[in-house]
Amino acid sequence: MVAHILKLKLLLLANGFKRSTGQLIGVIIGGLYALGMIVMLTLAAWFLAGETAIDAELSILIGSLAVLGWAIIPPLLTGVDLTLEPSRFVHFGIPQKVLGPALVLSGFISVPAILTIIGLVGGSLIWRLEPLVLPVAVVAAIATAVMAVLVCQYLTIMATALRAKRRFRELTFAVLFLLLICLGPIISSIASAANSLLDWVGPIASVLAYTPLGAAAALPGALAQGDYLQFAICLILAVAYLGGLYWLVNRATAQATVTPPPQQRAAKQSGLGFFKYTPGTPTGAVIARALTYWLKDPRYAIGVLMVPVLPLLFWFTGSQSGNYTMMYLLGPLIGVLLGFSISADISYDNTAFALHVLTGVSGRADRAGRALACFALSIIPVLAAAILPGAIAGEAWRIPGDLGLSLAALLVALGVASVASARYTYAVPLPGDNPMKTPPGNGLRVAVTQLATIGTMAILLIPVFIPYLMGWFQESQPLGLLTLGIGLVLGVGLLFGGIALGGKWYEQRTPELMQAVMLNK
Known part of the structure; x- marks a missing residue:
């Protein structure tokens, strides 16, 4: 026996290399x-x-x-x-x-x-x-x-x-x-104290x-x-x-x-939760559902945890080099990071996406609800990251520019992600799985999709980034105000455009999206 x-274990180990070519390549690498x-x-x-x-x-x-x-x-x-x-x-x-x-x-x-x-x-x-x-x-x-x-x-x-x-x-x-x-700051600290560490x-x-x-x-x-x-x-x-x-x-x-371990019990919910505070419309229902996911689904935790971690990392890097310039880019980075998070929303839904399909939620309501839920959670961290560095450094002239680039980054990211998640899905950790788990055989698709999405965001932000850099080098508040204006107009326009285009693609591809999430691909 x-x-x-x-x-049996040897057979399972051998069969693990036969699941897909992508997985085999990943294992080899x-x-x-x-x-x-x-x-x-x-x-x-x-x-x-x-x-x-x-x-x-x-x-x-x-x-x-x-x-x-x-x-x-x-x-x-x-x-x-x-x-x-x-x-x-x-x-x-x-x-x-x-x-x-x-x-x-x-x-x-x-x-x-x-x-x-x-x-x-x-x-x-x-x-x-x-x-x-x-x-x-x-x-x-x-x-x-x-x-x-x-x-x-x-x-x-x-x-x-x-x-x-x-x-x-x-x-x-x-x-x-x-x-x-x-880990990087920890290793850096250990390396800087190497002489004393030998003791x-x-x-x-x-x-x-x-x-x-x-x-x-x-x-x-x-x-x-x-x-x-x-x-x-x-x-x-x-x-x-x-x-x-x-x-x-x-x-x-x-x-x-x-005595095998007991099965996980479903969490008990009292009251209506976020549904109590959102409008009684399809968009409001999607907002409430998305907010519940953001606060209870650990797969969304990476984006949320990065909000307090990024300032600490940038501050540590600045304290080592004496240059705190990276602190002024916190707002745009947090905006892009949180906005990008909804690009996998449908993939995260898994079989629960059937709720949207069977109830006939329109594409525009689905896209708007997910984007507005993310915006509600992101706006305060983005505003704080855009305003506080300049205020603390006593450089008020840069606050309008930082604010414009940060808001544009968040709004553009939400617009692009609204389109991307309606067109492209990829394997993600299943509900209840470890958030760090990497689904096998899908690494290349995930990397290409995410790279294309972030690259599109960066290209669309160029009209805002140009006046921002000019204002930064010239220390010009008027150019910062120009950045703020361009950022708001461009960001709001691309957000509404992304919701409209993403909603259209969503309605055209609803059966394909349902099939994709059922197969987790």
Whole structure:
């Protein structure tokens, strides 16, 4: 039975490469990138062998980062492998003494697991000049990889019930997305403090050596330094951690197959929500529905989260260089970002788009409702981003120009997105899925569609951008006022034009749009 389950996992892994040519190309590119990183790590370990006095500390840090990455990213974002999730075996009656080991072993039959093992073994070459230590380092690298996969499996099984709760998924997505956005400033800060950071490597590594993160990775360093007491302690701890994790994974698997996690319950809604405040018209109904999506659907969270993150990033960049010019472009960037968000509105609707089709909502009402909902949420952040930088810097002359470009960016983006979402759809994460999930086999279509949409917005903003730049270089308030006037006229005109053209295309292509969202393409 164990061999049969492992064979099933191998078949699933092989079939995953046959779904589509686009997915296969994406996997190949991702695999080549990962292999390139592994080759770089292996070469670095090869050439650093014997060249540094902190080989032991580096081994511990590399191993700890690998285990920590497996403990955080898959459980919170995607899980280990949902095709062989323990709860899927509830109805088969497979004995736990067979199912547990089979599922544990199947966790190593995956591209990330294989690459992790290869990468850690390559990193162990930092001990190539120590013939007696190198075999221990290789075994320690494999043990660290096993530790990483076991930790990931256990945390994923335990987090399955929590991931069924929408609030938990939204919170983890928000935290991880903010960390990802702030990764550049964090790395920059660490790099600028590199000299002092070396003083922390030793103490940090000495602590990690006795934790599940770095116990196995500490073995070659302890042996090379002749610290046999630490070697013995770390060996005992590594064996204990591995054995304990294996027992925990088996126990969690047994519980999951007997008591699978409860299904997510639909959220309860009291009152009419936004429908209470919008007009009793088709456009008003679409506005209320779109506002509900904006505040409750985590897939819209990327655009919303970028609003407070962009000022922090630009401020950090300015504090490093002493030039805060980018702060004056916050308004246009936020306007384009939020306006562009509705370009995937119909794709996000998925099967709920049938509500618009069956009720006969006109194209103009659908386009106007979605655009006005986004405008209502975006106008205050855009106005604040356009006015505050100039006011804080005491440069009131630039406020009209910043305001004109920002409002034009928002209105033009809404107009273009109203047309684009009625003409082009593409695969997006399904309702309830992880917002960071990338649907397979559709990367090229998504990239081309989004690039064309943003490129069109940029071209249409040229008539506003020219007087804006002239006013910026000449520090001219009259030119700023001219920018404001042109921006409002152009923006409002293109918004109404986009709603009209998008509504026309919407009505002509309603059956095709319904078919596309049903197939999520």
